[in-house]
Each structure stands twice: as structure tokens, then as C-alpha cells.
Amino acid sequence: MLLDRTKITQFHRDGFVAGGQVYSSEEADALSERMFAVAEGQGEGKAENVGGWSDGTTRVIQIVNIFKADSLFRQHLAQPLIVEAVASLMKTDTVRVWHDQVQYKPPHQGGATTWHQDHPYWPVIQPADLVSAWVALDDATIENGCMWMIPGSHLWGAYKNGSIESDETFTPTPDLSLVPGGHLPAKVPCEVKKGHVLFHHCLTWHGSPVNRSDRGRPAIAVHYMPGHTRYVPEGKPHLVEHNISVLPGEILRGEHFPTVLGNN
């Protein structure tokens, strides 16, 4: 079991919690080798999307639904320790996958993932009760661009469209009139050891700065839905929405949204 009562309480207070080790170093290496293969078009199958972003000097490689391209990543969705932990965090006995997402920041030129909340980017699913499990496939440190979080921010609802302004020190600079109490708690770095997992709520403010170190930063996030998540097609569309076969208002299930705990 990854999470005891203290850690679960910490998650509900802060909106994120470190979960501990889920893979050995060798297992993490095996996943990162497969990740590079998929990024180079040498996977067993095809991911939903292999892309990313660049500002000319830095870049992030992003792969969405790598589980469709590789059997080890398909197995990863149902990693028993992770699934048990997210079920307890989401207080559900049914867990499905919304989608997965690799973000790789290459050495020296790894780009930033700007401060944001996840759920406003997923307006087609409701309610905002999802939890993500982010596994480091090599040590994620302050130097190579680990994630940073704002404790308690998951309790504030959606901030604008989910995108949060920040300054040159990678510190959020939101409109404080939209922050409860008008005061922003200090950002917290979340270093994660290779093969370990970090959980965050889908409304927690988070981001990851550039990687100028000698070491790449490979990681896989899986965004898990509790069983009561429904398809509510309002607002802007989403990359994986074309995979949805249920009707508006129905529970979101189907072959593209694997059930990893409970009945389909």
C-alpha cells in the first residue's frame, strides 16, 4: 500500500502527495527505452499523438496515450499500487483512464510546462474529481525541471481557463482577487526519484520549469477518472474526445478509456 491515512489527509489538504516507489530502476529504464522508441516512431503501435512544443531554444516532447503504442505502458495503466492509491484518493471503487501523457524535457534545452490546472483543459468531463499519477522514469529534480505545486489550490475551483500567469522566476502571478484570501501560498518543488510516483488533484495549480541540466527528464502521467465521471460536451473540444462513444450525460467508458478497477 502506498498511502497511509496521514498521506491521504495530506493529499486532501494540499492537492498533491508523494506516493513512493512503484518501479525498480531497471523497470523505469525499460519504460523510458520504450518511450524513446515511440517518440522516434519505432513503437509497437501508434500513440494518440506524438508532439510537444518549442520556443526555438527549448522544447518538450509530449506523447498522448502512449498506452496505445506500447504494451508495457498499457500494463502501466493498471499498476496495482497506483490504482489502489488513486481509488482511495478519489473515494471510488471504479477507476478508468481519461488519458495518459508523457512529457520529456531533453538535457540543456528542456522547455517549461507553464503553470496551469488540468481540469479546465478537460471541459468535456465532469465533475472535477480526477487524480493524476505522475511517475518519474529518471530522477526528477529542481535542476532538470521537476513539477512545482501550490498547496491547497485544488480547493479554489477553476482559475480563468486554467492557465496561470507567472514571472521570470517561474512564480505564479495570478489576479489575487481570484485567489481566496487574496494571498498565494509559496510554490513547492516536488522532486521525484526514479520509479516513484507523485499524485495530484485535477484542480491543483502546477507547472514545471526549463531543464538546463545535463540530465533528461522523462516522466509519464496517467489521468485517472472515478467511476462517476460523465461526458459533458460543453466548452472547447479535447484531443481524445473523438474516441468517446457514449452519449452526452452518460458515464464515460469504452475501449479508449480503460477500466483498471471495478466493472466496466
Ligand SMILES: O=C(O)CCC(=O)C(=O)O
Ligand atoms: O510533466 C510535467 O512536467 C507536467 C505534467 C502535468 O502537467 C500533468 O501531469 O498534469
